Amino acid sequence: MAKVGALGLAWLCFALLATSSHADPKAIPIDAIEVVPPGTPVESPPSPPASPPPPPATVGSPVFAPIAPIVAPISGPVSSTPAVGKVMFWDEFYTNFGDKNTVFPGTPTGSTIQLGLDNTTGSGFRSKYPYLYGHLSMKLKLVGGNSAGTVTSYYLASVFTKWCELDFEFLGNVSGQPYILQTNVFSEGKGDREQRIYLWFDPSADYHSYGILWNEKLILFLVDDVVIRVYHNVAGLGSEYPPYLTYQPMYIYSSIWNGEKWATRGGADKTDWSQQPFLASYTEFDVENACKVKGENDNEINVCNEQLKTSSYNDAAHQTLTDVQIEDLRRTRDQYIIYDYCTDAKRFNVTPVECAINWP
Numbered sequence: 001m002a003k004v005g006a007l008g009l010a011w012l013c014f015a016l017l018a019t020s021s022h023a024d025p026k027a028i029p030i031d032a033i034e035v036v037p038p039g040t041p042v043e044s045p046p047s048p049p050a051s052p053p054p055p056p057a058t059v060g061s062p063v064f065a066p067i068a069p070i071v072a073p074i075s076g077p078v079s080s081t082p083a084v085g086k087v088m089f090w091d092e093f094y095t096n097f098g099d100k101n102t103v104f105p106g107t108p109t110g111s112t113i114q115l116g117l118d119n120t121t122g123s124g125f126r127s128k129y130p131y132l133y134g135h136l137s138m139k140l141k142l143v144g145g146n147s148a149g150t151v152t153s154y155y156l157a158s159v160f161t162k163w164c165e166l167d168f169e170f171l172g173n174v175s176g177q178p179y180i181l182q183t184n185v186f187s188e189g190k191g192d193r194e195q196r197i198y199l200w201f202d203p204s205a206d207y208h209s210y211g212i213l214w215n216e217k218l219i220l221f222l223v224d225d226v227v228i229r230v231y232h233n234v235a236g237l238g239s240e241y242p243p244y245l246t247y248q249p250m251y252i253y254s255s256i257w258n259g260e261k262w263a264t265r266g267g268a269d270k271t272d273w274s275q276q277p278f279l280a281s282y283t284e285f286d287v288e289n290a291c292k293v294k295g296e297n298d299n300e301i302n303v304c305n306e307q308l309k310t311s312s313y314n315d316a317a318h319q320t321l322t323d324v325q326i327e328d329l330r331r332t333r334d335q336y337i338i339y340d341y342c343t344d345a346k347r348f349n350v351t352p353v354e355c356a357i358n359w360p
Helices: 006-017 298-310 323-336
Strands: 093-097 112-117 123-127 131-141 150-157 165-171 180-186 195-198 208-214 218-223 226-232 251-258 278-286 290-292 337-340
Touching (some): 131 251, 131 298, 165 218, 323 337
Antiparallel strands (some): 093 123, 131 208, 131 290, 150 165, 165 180, 195 337, 218 226
């Protein structure tokens, strides 16, 4: 079966999975973490796997390095308090688990959603439709104070058996220590491409924008419009290169859940439940500049491929990195990165081939 022709089958499989139940994630063996999202609540409906945690950190690893103070921003706009976006939450999203821990503060109702985590469940939401290419973003304000053990996520994922996924995962920390932002890329079911950075601001003090720009040439991970990571389409360079994310529409997911087994210093710092509930807020849901896939047939994919040709997210300015983006990436690598799969000789005997291309 051709890849594009598998779209309808994938939707059918997803519908069938929705009737199945989930086992307690605490009983999942370590060798299964790549196909089962750690920390997914028992009552959570089926969803694509979230990023697996990297191997447990050891003393002397970057995760245990002395914590640097938050420093001046790289570039890009200063964060702002939430404004009423063009898209209300209910227009494009719905809560998919933990309803009792979700509220809609602010005016008008639906401009902001607050997700909560307590010792019974986390919470999350999902887009009504998947997207194929585009510039997608939203603003987040993370858990303040002692957030150790918590994981707040914002990611795109398909529902294919060999799925594609683009992750932002915010790993909480003890009071006074900075958050760690972990990004990951899954291509046809293969992940293990984690990168971790410190942010140059306190993400719990205000709202900041996190986004993905995705076209046929590259994928940009953006924080306040600053590029912190790029993933190039290198599939045409040879069979040894990973396949690009081209034919699988991806849903938008966001959630907060308990990841105390691995999230903070490799599991050394646990979730302090005396601080519950842990609250994270999302606003300014921007999905307008992307191709929404509403149907279950291959023609929808063709529509998105045609739209791509004339879209702003695939114009000449977004085919390659600008000089400013190159400098931002270099500054991220030199000043903010604390873990990079590309330099992890313990996990990879040979450096993954895409690494030489994805860092300028």
